[in-house]
Amino acid sequence: MHHSPLRFRSASGMERGRQFTPQMVIAARRRLLNEGVVPGAEIPAPILRSWQRSAAHGLNMVARPSLCVLSRQKLREVQQRNEILARTARGEMEALFHDASATGGIVVLTDPEGLVLFSLGKGEFAHEAARVALRPGARWDEATAGTNAIGVALAERQPISAVQIVGRRVRMASKKLS
Secondary structure (H helix, E strand, O other): OOOOOOOOOOOOOOOOOOOOOHHHHHHHHHHHHHHOOOOOOOOOHHHHHHHHHHHHOOOOOOOOOOOOEOOHHHHHHHHHHOHHHHHHHHHHHHHHHHHHHHOOOEEEEEOOOOEEEEEEEOOHHHHHHHHOOOOOOEEOOHHHHOOOHHHHHHHHOOOOOOOOEOOEOOOOOOOOOO
């Protein structure tokens, strides 16, 4: 395994609108970790930049992140501080939940730092999401959790339509609220 610090160069050859499969991202990640081969056009540029930021934060790209979840009391305090955001997002979250529940997905609202404030979901994926701390009170910014849909969307300051979380196919959407 490649354990020395990762050195990145700029991704080149990125084609706007290009389709990337989860297998392409997984293969590129394996080549990076096992052989030190830095991906170019075979992965989306936001993912490569996220890998760079995660390495700069000193995160171990092989290990699962160790996420802490706030106590109920601290979570309530943060939810109260974000009450306007939650009220503003409520209708959109419910509409997204209607769509997501048809495919077994979940809807998550975070604060600007990536702390999950609320989640809506049911079924197997909701249970799995809670198991991996994708639940209220968990922080999913890149500095804490590495490459993930929430962290990438916040760091890139743009919606991320789908992100491959290595090891399990998970699609997450980030939508700007006006």
